[in-house]
Amino acid sequence: MLVKLFIALLSFSYVQSDGQNREMITNFNPGCQAQKCPECSPGVVYVVSKGDNDVLHYVISAIGGPPTALVIKTNKPKGRSQLNIDCKKMASKNDTERKDSITKPEGVKVLYSFGVVFSRLFQYNDTADKADITSYNINSTNWRVYDFTEFEWQDITQWSSNNLIVMKVKDSGLVKDAAFYNESLVLQFHLFDHSDRSTELPHLQYNADSTQFDFTLQNIDTGNYSTARWGLEAVLLGADKKSLQMSIETQKSIDDEYTPGVFQTSNWYTKPGDKGSGGYLQWKPVCYLKSSRARSVATKVDTTGLHSTIDVNVEGFLQSSIMYTYYPDITNISRFATNFTFGLTKDGGFTTTNYTSWTAQLGYGAPPEDKVSSLVVGVISAGLGIPVILILFGGLFVIIKKKTAKGEYTEVGQDNSSIQ
Template sequence: MAITRGLGRVVSVLVSIAFVVLTNGYTPKRQLNTYLNPDCTDECGGGLAYVKARGDEDTLHFVFTTVGTPTALVIRTNTLTDREHDKLSFNWDKLRSNDTAGAIFAKNPLTKVLYSYGIIFTRLFQYNDTSDDADLSHYSTSGPELTVYDFLADDTEWENLMDTSSDELIVLKIHQTDPTKSTVIVNGSLTIQFHLFDHGDRSDDLPHLEYNEDITHFDFILHDIDTGNMSNARYGVETIFFSMDTDKGDMAIEDVKSIDDEYSPGVFSINNLVSRPAEKANGGFLQWKPICYMKATRSRAAGTAVKKYGPQTLTVAEKMSTNFINNSIAYAFYKADKIGDVKMTYSNFSFGLSKDGFFTKNNYTAWTGSLGYGVPPADKISTLVIGVISAGLGLPIVLMVFGGVFVCVKKRFRKSTSPSFSENRIN
């Protein structure tokens, strides 16, 4: 009977383990609903994707678009009991006009905006790194060694995301840039894609960034670009990170060191651009590791460096006069009278490391980062590694202890069983 009960417990444990494995070991913490070109009945340009991530305590509204400057906007609101009418609304007449202010809004008066933040991708830089020092700051936009691709320019065409995106993967692709340039980006050679999640885990692809239900991962991918006469071509991208904060101090980039490279071999640091350095739990962040990959099949051998420049805080005058901002959905949401109060900082990122063969070696570069709310995830030694280390350090100690006990017991046993002198005397 006892054996039967024991067997039953074993079976129950095995069934539980199997259930966890088969269900990927997680329970969704947000309900994701994706809407492509919501409220648009006519020409939608490159398109707009809206993902409502509804949770028990709050709702995150992700908006991704190439209407205007390519932007990812995240709005955190309270969660309403009315599931059907707690969505954002989009005024496409305004989005298509020269004044987009107020084009994105919450129609339900019970919706309260708790926080908002996002990132704007403004320009791509292609430079001929003849000195092979992989430093974008050495080249001027007015010099012959650097070509600038303006993502807002009328001659930069984006593919309709309706044709490229799915419920949990939003893909923004350039169709073609200025055809009069010596080098032209065509046929989706530049892609910005965003991954949405309803649970927490790690990405399957290097650099294996951690994610949770409050985070979206992005991949900035360049491939099959005709670099023209730039045989030593490298690339960089300009971004603007923004949040609704006005008095929480300047944004800052933190370089967090790690002693463990389990998830990204050879990488011992992670960078966080945080909107509220003194109050991270209630702010937004941009996170990345200083590595990108020069092959679609990512590996340590295919890795090269990501170098950051900045951040530099924008003044009120710059925010009010910059076309990249005034033609973005950030302006459409915050409106003209509020955009000056929005905290903004711009940073450049370049891809490459001296003697890595330049972009032209494989004609491919992929950089991965995270856009999220709350405290940025930090690499920590996994349970598996802790177990291996514990076993490696503990097993010799255990063997020594048991070996010592065994020797002592054996000696004592021999002593207790040895015949005494009185027992062996000759009568």
């Protein structure tokens, strides 16, 4: 009976059932008649994700250099819900045309918008094995700075599908001896129409209001940096007043069921005071040094804290990105930057495997939260319950056995006295 109870408890698993399902429509190079459009190089992907009462619009592109993901939440009108996007104007060198490349049809009301821009990569030679990018001066010989505005990207439509958007670098031009080439940097955006959990480590939980991305560095010539490590600069923007502060909050958990050895989840909010109606960037502080992800090849992801974009001098990167086509007055909205750094002391650094891959997600509303699953609750209950049950039954058995033995002894004694 106890064995059956234990098996029944183990059979339970936590199923994420909240959230809505969405209908997704993917458009490649909107505004062009052909999917492949040289004038829109390296291409634009526009995804319309229709919910019960609203629509999420994703615009993803590396036009201008910086890889960018823009998210626009609108109402769900009775008529046409798709935005008017012209990728030719988006790729134009003329600012007037660029500002007119995203417009909304009549009846569509924008409820909120936000997005992320990846502006630069930092490579540093961690000779002291501190795994701390702030330990080295950016102007020293231990640093190399890679500017995404000078990168060339492969055609985004060549590798992308309806729910997977893939950006692959072609080369880094003359920047730092063209260390990046032939897919040595890859960004993949996974779009979802339902709620579930990723099948790959770190098994991030997602819903229909989020998109996950994998950032991968591989086969890069690090030159004379024998102990190279990397930092990725990212800027998060929200359609709020520039005076509104953003925040990064870390949640701790006692459970590492989905990501062994990791007990934290970090959320970067565009609207900390009203999380349900803002955007977020979510990640677990872990990345992987091999494509076959496992705990044995995991290392740490850290951030350098939030900084004003003026302090880190990324205004030019924002204006060159597609974000400027939707926010022509980009200097007057809320935006903050941070550096995601990869590595941990004594992990060997990037040069050990020449590979680093990190997963995070961009989403609207309150981010998904890890909860102790029914499986874990069942295991804990069984682990604590079975010994208690055994003690109770064992104690009861001993008491009954003693009483039975005492009764039998008394009866025998009475029989012997009567014979005498």
